Amino acid sequence: MADQTYPIPGSFDATPSRDAALLEWLHSWVVTVDHKKLGILYVVYAIFFLLVAGAEALVIRIQLAIPNNHFVTPEVYNEMFTMHGTTMVFLVGMPILFGFANYLVPLMIGARDMAFPRLNAFSFWLTAFGGLLLYFSFVGGFGLYGMGSAPDVGWWAYAPLTAKAFSPGHNTDYWALALIVSGFGTLGTAINIIATILSMRCRGMTLFRMPLFAWLMLVVSGLTLITITPLTAAQIMLLIDRYLGGHFFDTQAGGSAVVWMHFFWIFGHPEVYVLVLPAFAIANEIIPVFSRKAVFGYPAMVAASVGIAFVSLTVWAHHMFTVGMTSVSNAFFVLSTMMVGIPTGIKIFNWLATMWGGRIHFATPMLFCTAFVLQFLLAGLTGIMLSVAPWDWQLHNSYFVIAHFHYVLVGAIVFCIFAAIYYWYPKATGRMLSETLGKWHFWLFFIGFHVTFDPMHFVGILGMPRSIYTYEADRGWNSLNMVISIGGMIQGIAVLIFAWNLIVSYLRGKEAGNDPWDAWTLEWATPSPPPAYNFATDPVVRSRRPLWDLKHPNDPDWKYER
Amino acid sequence: MSSVPIFADENWRLPSRGRVGMLSLIVGESAIFTIFVVAYIYYIGRSTYGPTPQILDVPIFNTICLLSSSLTIWMAERAIERGRTRTFGAWWGLTVLLGIVFLAGTAQEWTRLIVHEGLTIRTNLFGTTFYSLVGLHATHVVVGLIGLSLVMLFTLMGRVEQRHAERIQVLSLYWHFVDAVWVVVFTVVYIVGR
Numbered sequence: 001m002a003d004q005t006y007p008i009p010g011s012f013d014a015t016p017s018r019d020a021a022l023l024e025w026l027h028s029w030v031v032t033v034d035h036k037k038l039g040i041l042y043v044v045y046a047i048f049f050l051l052v053a054g055a056e057a058l059v060i061r062i063q064l065a066i067p068n069n070h071f072v073t074p075e076v077y078n079e080m081f082t083m084h085g086t087t088m089v090f091l092v093g094m095p096i097l098f099g100f101a102n103y104l105v106p107l108m109i110g111a112r113d114m115a116f117p118r119l120n121a122f123s124f125w126l127t128a129f130g131g132l133l134l135y136f137s138f139v140g141g142f143g144l145y146g147m148g149s150a151p152d153v154g155w156w157a158y159a160p161l162t163a164k165a166f167s168p169g170h171n172t173d174y175w176a177l178a179l180i181v182s183g184f185g186t187l188g189t190a191i192n193i194i195a196t197i198l199s200m201r202c203r204g205m206t207l208f209r210m211p212l213f214a215w216l217m218l219v220v221s222g223l224t225l226i227t228i229t230p231l232t233a234a235q236i237m238l239l240i241d242r243y244l245g246g247h248f249f250d251t252q253a254g255g256s257a258v259v260w261m262h263f264f265w266i267f268g269h270p271e272v273y274v275l276v277l278p279a280f281a282i283a284n285e286i287i288p289v290f291s292r293k294a295v296f297g298y299p300a301m302v303a304a305s306v307g308i309a310f311v312s313l314t315v316w317a318h319h320m321f322t323v324g325m326t327s328v329s330n331a332f333f334v335l336s337t338m339m340v341g342i343p344t345g346i347k348i349f350n351w352l353a354t355m356w357g358g359r360i361h362f363a364t365p366m367l368f369c370t371a372f373v374l375q376f377l378l379a380g381l382t383g384i385m386l387s388v389a390p391w392d393w394q395l396h397n398s399y400f401v402i403a404h405f406h407y408v409l410v411g412a413i414v415f416c417i418f419a420a421i422y423y424w425y426p427k428a429t430g431r432m433l434s435e436t437l438g439k440w441h442f443w444l445f446f447i448g449f450h451v452t453f454d455p456m457h458f459v460g461i462l463g464m465p466r467s468i469y470t471y472e473a474d475r476g477w478n479s480l481n482m483v484i485s486i487g488g489m490i491q492g493i494a495v496l497i498f499a500w501n502l503i504v505s506y507l508r509g510k511e512a513g514n515d516p517w518d519a520w521t522l523e524w525a526t527p528s529p530p531p532a533y534n535f536a537t538d539p540v541v542r543s544r545r546p547l548w549d550l551k552h553p554n555d556p557d558w559k560y561e562r
Numbered sequence: 563m564s565s566v567p568i569f570a571d572e573n574w575r576l577p578s579r580g581r582v583g584m585l586s587l588i589v590g591e592s593a594i595f596t597i598f599v600v601a602y603i604y605y606i607g608r609s610t611y612g613p614t615p616q617i618l619d620v621p622i623f624n625t626i627c628l629l630s631s632s633l634t635i636w637m638a639e640r641a642i643e644r645g646r647t648r649t650f651g652a653w654w655g656l657t658v659l660l661g662i663v664f665l666a667g668t669a670q671e672w673t674r675l676i677v678h679e680g681l682t683i684r685t686n687l688f689g690t691t692f693y694s695l696v697g698l699h700a701t702h703v704v705v706g707l708i709g710l711s712l713v714m715l716f717t718l719m720g721r722v723e724q725r726h727a728e729r730i731q732v733l734s735l736y737w738h739f740v741d742a743v744w745v746v747v748f749t750v751v752y753i754v755g756r
Contacts, residue, residue: 115579187590191587199582200576225586225593226590234597237598247687254605259601
């Protein structure tokens with residue numbers, strides 16, 4: 001390499017040219033093992049795919065806005081709802097939540113980095129290339145329909161549709177391989193978070209002094225270990241069927257399509273809790289700070305989170321009441337599903353009790369979290385309705401189900417993600433996000449959300465099935481579908497305002513300082529953005545709110561905490 | 563409790579991150595194996611045509627080799643803890659050897675099944691589940707052997723010392739896991755399923 005055209009990173013070049021400086025900056029992001037940079041990479045990657053999958057959702061909504069529409073072909077429509085679901089779960093939900101965990105967990109527990117920094121970088125790049133592989137399907141391979149060969153079997157990919165005979169070409173392979181790759185990335189991150197939390201806490205940070213965010217991330221990572229892996233196993237079986245001529249899901253040779261459903265939902269249902277527990281974690285940090293009170297019922301919150309994780313492992317077949325299981329199995333899954341309502345109910349009451357009597361300050365993060373509590377409650381109630389097998393027989397695969405889980409995934413998780421970005425953006429960049437744009441974003445998104453997903457319950461009860469390309473004009477669904485599509489557009493506008501806010505505030509936002517929200521956890525004790533080593537001296541904590549103790553030396557928490 | 567000064571916890575000790583990480587990996591791997599084992603058990607006797615599991619021979623010698631390798635690796639762990647690198651090398655080498663014998667035994671078994679019995683992964687449901695479950699385990703043996711051989715290489719170069727004991731024990735955890743899983747696979751495939 002005599003003819004060296006790129007700069008050596010870290011070299012003492014006296015006056016690097018503009019291009020060389022840019023290259024060096026990019027290079028530093030590629031080779032980084034810093035948990036904060038990787039956390040930011042995760043979040044940026046997820047926001048990019050949030051925009052992509054949001055655009056896919058809008059294509060779906062334009063297609064369904066009026067009856068007998070032909071905005072896209074049926075084939076493209078199938079690809080759109082498959083990619084929308086797959087992207088939102090695997091390329092948005094998981095990476096963004098692990099991104100927050102990556103950025104915040106070491107800061108919150110007073111560590112200088114994750115337990116395995118290089119594994120951390122490796123996991124991120126696996127996840128990233130998994131996502132790129134999935135999206136390469138749009139241009140790669142020989143597509144059947146002139147749209148590349150994007151997966152079109154639904155994000156649940158039920159057998160036997162995925163068999164070679166019914167899904168020729170490479171679309172299903174892209175789906176399975178991309179998710180196996182990103183699944184290993186997820187597994188690596190989960191291992192890393194567990195090892196970080198158990199082995200890297202600073203002096204005095206006992207498990208029961210950890211911020212609830214760290215506690216919930218520990219639970220989520222434990223759940224991820226046994227949740228993502230069954231999907232990987234099932235996808236390996238699928239690839240054996242497709243490439244080696246195996247018979248796992250080949251009903252002609254004695255295989256079973258129902259086994260795929262079981263394996264998929266053994267992954268799929270706990271996955272919902274893997275996604276929603278980090279949302280709870282975010283609310284657990286934000287609601288107390290903006291209510292100016294310590295979180296209500298800390299031990300109950302921990303117990304409820306662990307309880308949710310355990311119960312969530314026993315509920316998967318409530319996705320399969322219409323398959324024709326025995327009535328004993330149906331009864332078991334009805335009861336276990338209803339049981340999830342108990343720990344989640346405890347959480348909702350704890351958040352309300354935290355707000356009760358507090359001096360609530362409705363900054364944008366708190367607005368999102370307040371809406372989250374309301375929407376998550378409603379989502380939970382429709383969940384209890386659907387857990388009743390006879391009710392589910394009526395509404396299975398209808399838009400009522402779609403409305404229910406979007407209430408969880410958007411109404412709870414996406415709202416909390418937005419709250420988290422407004423809350424921690426100042427820490428990561430040193431600048432505040434614009435409150436004006438934030439309020440616009442919140443109210444438009446809140447209104448758009450309800451205009452979209454509230455009527456979905458009604459079209460579902462009126463009998464509209466999910467995943468249909470179009471419908472006849474005489475079903476009585478027309479105006480409701482138009483309203484839903486308009487709501488989708490309003491949400492789209494809100495997200496664009498958000499993206500604009502991210503860029504504008506980065507360039508021209510107000511200086512944040514170390515602790516703009518007057519918060520209590522350790523990350524706010526560092527400069528914004530924190531230096532690579534996080535803490536100049538290892539912190540020592542004596543209570544759950546170390547910064548409160550520092551700010552109020554006459555009235556510290558450790559006098560009252562057991 | 564409030565009167566206890568915080569700096570009293572002079573011996574602030576946390577579990578080793580290597581051990582926690584490896585145990586977490588083992589939990590995740592166990593879930594993968596569980597799914598394959600469940601599939602195997604569910605599909606026992608559901609092949610619509612032959613050959614059936616009766617063609618399997620019970621690999622007793624193989625099993626003894628693999629299970630005793632858990633013992634030899636434990637002896638190696640103990641040796642390195644006390645700084646006896648030569649003893650460590652001997653036990654470690656024996657472990658690698660036992661692993662290789664196990665793989666050779668599997669290769670022999672598969673050759674017989676493929677060439678003489680005509681059972682491949684695509685022949686029937688039994689073939690699919692058998693080769694994927696036993697193959698999944700064999701894959702883990704291969705990965706474990708790569709790790710063990712790397713340490714063997716360092717040992718031969720004289721680079722392994724007492725201070726590496728913990729890392730070696732973390733790697734050994736994985737090998738113990740591979741052995742323990744074989745007990746399950748063996749029971750399911752050669753005893754329950756045959």
